[in-house]
Amino acid sequence: MARDLRNTMKVVVLGGNGAMGAGSGEVFAAAGIPTVLLARTRDKAETGRARIESMAKAEAISALVTTGSYDDDLAREVADADLIFEAVSEDLDLKRVYFEQVDAARKPDSIVATVSSGLSIAAMTDGRSDSFARHFLGIHFFNPPNVIVGCELIPHAGTDPEVTAFVEALLAGPLGREVVKTSDTPAFAGNRVGFKVLNEVAQLAEQHGVAYMDALIGPHTGRAMSPLVTVDFVGWDVHKAIVDNVAANTSDEANAAFALPGYMAKLIDAGHLGNKTPATGGFYRAADQQTFVLDPTSGDYRPAAEVVAEPPEIALQMKAAIRVGRYGRAMEIFATARGDDADLMRKVVLGYISYGLGRVGEIVEQPRDVDRIMGFGFNWAPPSVLVDDLGARRTVQLLETAGLPVPRCIVGAAERNQPLFAEPNVDTGRFYFA
Amino acid sequence: MTRPVYILGGYQTDFARNWKKENKHIAALIREAVLGGFDATALAPDDVDVGHVGNFAAELYCMQGHLGAFLVDVDPALSGLPTARHEAACASGSIAVLAASAEIQANRYDCALVVGVEQMKTVNPAVGGDYLGTAAWYELEAKGVEFPFPKLFGKLGDEYDKRYGLKDEHLAHISAVNYDNAKRNPKAQTRSWYMSEEHARGEGKYNSVIGGRLKVTDCSQVTDGAVSLLLASEAFAADYAAKRGIGVESLPQILGWGHRTAPLTFADKVAESAEDRYVLPQTRRAITDALERADTDISQLSAIETHDCFTTSEYMAIDHFGLTEPGESWRAIEDGVIDFDGTLPINPSGGLIGCGHPVGATGVRQLLDAYKQVTGTAGDYQVPGATRVATLNIGGSGTTSCVFVVG
Numbered sequence: 001m002a003r004d005l006r007n008t009m010k011v012v013v014l015g016g017n018g019a020m021g022a023g024s025g026e027v028f029a030a031a032g033i034p035t036v037l038l039a040r041t042r043d044k045a046e047t048g049r050a051r052i053e054s055m056a057k058a059e060a061i062s063a064l065v066t067t068g069s070y071d072d073d074l075a076r077e078v079a080d081a082d083l084i085f086e087a088v089s090e091d092l093d094l095k096r097v098y099f100e101q102v103d104a105a106r107k108p109d110s111i112v113a114t115v116s117s118g119l120s121i122a123a124m125t126d127g128r129s130d131s132f133a134r135h136f137l138g139i140h141f142f143n144p145p146n147v148i149v150g151c152e153l154i155p156h157a158g159t160d161p162e163v164t165a166f167v168e169a170l171l172a173g174p175l176g177r178e179v180v181k182t183s184d185t186p187a188f189a190g191n192r193v194g195f196k197v198l199n200e201v202a203q204l205a206e207q208h209g210v211a212y213m214d215a216l217i218g219p220h221t222g223r224a225m226s227p228l229v230t231v232d233f234v235g236w237d238v239h240k241a242i243v244d245n246v247a248a249n250t251s252d253e254a255n256a257a258f259a260l261p262g263y264m265a266k267l268i269d270a271g272h273l274g275n276k277t278p279a280t281g282g283f284y285r286a287a288d289q290q291t292f293v294l295d296p297t298s299g300d301y302r303p304a305a306e307v308v309a310e311p312p313e314i315a316l317q318m319k320a321a322i323r324v325g326r327y328g329r330a331m332e333i334f335a336t337a338r339g340d341d342a343d344l345m346r347k348v349v350l351g352y353i354s355y356g357l358g359r360v361g362e363i364v365e366q367p368r369d370v371d372r373i374m375g376f377g378f379n380w381a382p383p384s385v386l387v388d389d390l391g392a393r394r395t396v397q398l399l400e401t402a403g404l405p406v407p408r409c410i411v412g413a414a415e416r417n418q419p420l421f422a423e424p425n426v427d428t429g430r431f432y433f434a
Numbered sequence: 435m436t437r438p439v440y441i442l443g444g445y446q447t448d449f450a451r452n453w454k455k456e457n458k459h460i461a462a463l464i465r466e467a468v469l470g471g472f473d474a475t476a477l478a479p480d481d482v483d484v485g486h487v488g489n490f491a492a493e494l495y496c497m498q499g500h501l502g503a504f505l506v507d508v509d510p511a512l513s514g515l516p517t518a519r520h521e522a523a524c525a526s527g528s529i530a531v532l533a534a535s536a537e538i539q540a541n542r543y544d545c546a547l548v549v550g551v552e553q554m555k556t557v558n559p560a561v562g563g564d565y566l567g568t569a570a571w572y573e574l575e576a577k578g579v580e581f582p583f584p585k586l587f588g589k590l591g592d593e594y595d596k597r598y599g600l601k602d603e604h605l606a607h608i609s610a611v612n613y614d615n616a617k618r619n620p621k622a623q624t625r626s627w628y629m630s631e632e633h634a635r636g637e638g639k640y641n642s643v644i645g646g647r648l649k650v651t652d653c654s655q656v657t658d659g660a661v662s663l664l665l666a667s668e669a670f671a672a673d674y675a676a677k678r679g680i681g682v683e684s685l686p687q688i689l690g691w692g693h694r695t696a697p698l699t700f701a702d703k704v705a706e707s708a709e710d711r712y713v714l715p716q717t718r719r720a721i722t723d724a725l726e727r728a729d730t731d732i733s734q735l736s737a738i739e740t741h742d743c744f745t746t747s748e749y750m751a752i753d754h755f756g757l758t759e760p761g762e763s764w765r766a767i768e769d770g771v772i773d774f775d776g777t778l779p780i781n782p783s784g785g786l787i788g789c790g791h792p793v794g795a796t797g798v799r800q801l802l803d804a805y806k807q808v809t810g811t812a813g814d815y816q817v818p819g820a821t822r823v824a825t826l827n828i829g830g831s832g833t834t835s836c837v838f839v840v841g
């Protein structure tokens with residue numbers, strides 16, 4: 001039977017009290033879809049409902065949201081659900097416990113999805129029924145889902161193509177998502193490309209310092225938030241899980257960039273997880289109304305005022321150009337500045353362009369898939385935007401000079417002398433921050 | 435017979451952006467709008483003869499005046515361009531269009547660049563509300579008043595209620611339609627926000643009263659944005675069309691305009707209209723002036739882009755445009771006339787409530803959306819077969835009214 005988007009449906013969210021569960025629940029309910037939040041207790045699920053009201057800034061959205069507990073309500077609610085959306089902790093064994101219960105209770109044509117940010121989708125179907133496996137896929141929203149519209153859709157080899165097509169239409173249509181379909185490979189597309197950069201910056205911080213690296217690869221290189229501030233925001237435990245998974249299960253030219261720095265491993269063991277552990281901190285720690293910065297070599301924290309010098313000249317020049325909207329001028333400075341600062345900035349940013357667009361054909365089908373997930377999921381300048389502002393021919397030269405692989409699509413854009421970024425309704429200026 | 439003024443196209447920045455968070459100067463807003471306009475029309479800087487900027491209060495929001503000069507900053511080829519900045523509160527953008535089109539009609543210039551711009555997220559809402567109070571008679575109506583404008587437009591609703599009766603559910607529908615339309619507009623500020631008619635009808639923590647009878651959902655947004663528009667004389671447009679292998683008649687024109695200013699205080703406006711069937715008779719005159727100059731009957735309009743700074747201003751626009759008898763705007767609301775698929779959709783873009791309201795840019799944005807509708811280039815928010823679209827842009831509490839008919 002053909003599924004009808006207009007009559008979709010009933011969604012059950014497992015882990016409905018968490019940030020990703022409640023945030024995803026908001027996306028479903030905001031589209032007018034009746035949504036059930038399940039958690040260990042109904043009271044916990046109710047906290048998810050309050051979060052949804054707060055995210056939507058509307059009490060009225062609650063009319064579509066009901067709550068329940070796994071023990072009392074899972075079997076009954078799942079039985080007539082059209083979509084079961086799993087958002088419990090990022091722990092494969094724990095997820096499998098719930099999937100077993102879902103498999104036993106679900107109706108044959110219901111769809112089951114996980115919000116996992118990078119675990120193997122196929123592995124989650126081990127031991128499950130054929131029907132479950134055919135109707136199972138990954139829907140990776142980024143946190144917070146009600147704000148960040150980019151999302152990844154990850155079918156595994158056994159997913160029914162009709163199910164994938166239906167979910168893609170649901171996400172792109174009523175749910176208003178920017179959907180990127182990726183292969184079922186470690187960390188999918190966005191986190192694979194993004195955490196390569198984040199971890200590389202963390203590695204370089206050991207030699208160059210935390211504050212310096214964040215100042216060098218800061219917002220002027222096309223991101224709202226500096227890289228190590230981002231890692232603190234994401235959480236060091238999550239960062240470690242993602243880079244360890246990629247390091248162990250992939251083998252491309254950037255494999256070494258996914259090796260977690262030793263100082264991070266030690267500090268994670270000592271409870272330094274970033275913003276979620278304010279007392280111990282991460283790269284930064286707020287205390288006594290001032291900010292302290294980690295010294296990776298000693299593990300000590302020093303007042304920011306002592307270690308944060310004036311940003312490198314190249315960063316100041318790029319910021320001045322971006323502030324008045326001269327993005328091409330900023331990239332001209334990026335391409336032509338001399339010195340160690342400029343070389344290091346180019347190494348990281350050109351590495352991002354090379355690695356990001358280099359995944360085309362492996363993780364995603366087209367350059368625009370990488371661009372959309374980095375732009376709408378990470379809020380980073382899509383690689384193609386940087387290529388266009390640098391010029392494709394010059395980008396090829398810079399990549400060759402840096403000894404980085406040159407993605408085919410950049411060569412093609414250089415040959416055709418045409419822009420690479422292909423989103424006519426997007427202001428590319430929004431990706432540059434001064 | 436006046437000379438025709440053609441619209442060649444333009445560009446709108448994404449109204450969801452926060453330029454303070456991007457740490458950008460208002461020069462960047464103007465620059466993106468101008469370059470986007472050149473890109474959209476395939477015109478070059480040296481094609482332009484004159485530049486006009488509409489802006490309300492950059493001196494307050496950004497500590498920056500003399501905005502006309504920022505057009506010249508965009509490209510060395512623009513050095514020497516005659517420019518000016520125009521201010522008439524929320525109608526500033528339309529005044530810039532009027533000035534540019536008058537110069538084309540006077541045969542002074544052949545191609546004019548118009549930019550409407552406002553950067554408003556530089557200050558907190560209370561300070562911004564105070565700045566907006568300067569669009570009223572500040573000492574009499576705004577000084578020391580928290581959020582003066584919702585209160586003034588709340589009074590507009592009260593005046594309707596007193597004369598004809600007004601139900602808040604009709605205002606809620608206006609809000610819901612604008613938000614719903616904005617979801618189809620990829621440049622609209624609220625395109626990914628939650629909204630429902632139930633929420634707009636309700637009152638609570640997340641939909642509190644802002645002024646009089648107006649709640650959060652009745653209000654337009656605090657928005658950063660810039661919009662460019664390129665206007666041309668018949669000779670320029672004919673040449674432009676010939677180079678593209680199209681007929682000049684396929685390019686839209688500004689068919690008519692209306693421009694009236696009422697007494698500044700709301701109390702004086704109400705006193706003036708006490709014996710009138712229309713609550714804001716000068717706004718009504720601006721509309722009828724424009725329709726007459728365009729030789730257009732309301733039945734010939736495919737859509738209206740109106741000034742819904744608050745739901746009450748759109749409620750007023752419905753009867754003032756003549757969709758209903760005075761005081762009966764609710765009929766058009768109940769009959770679904772103004773809905774996206776109605777017989778005369780209002781604000782297919784989402785309007786000021788849904789698309790956003792960067793004050794000095796709004797009038798230019800309305801003209802650009804009218805252009806997109808009549809050229810069939812409005813994408814997902816295209817009104818099928820649109821041939822003629824009217825705009826209404828209002829400064830102050832119904833003080834300066836500007837109307838255009840595009841087709």
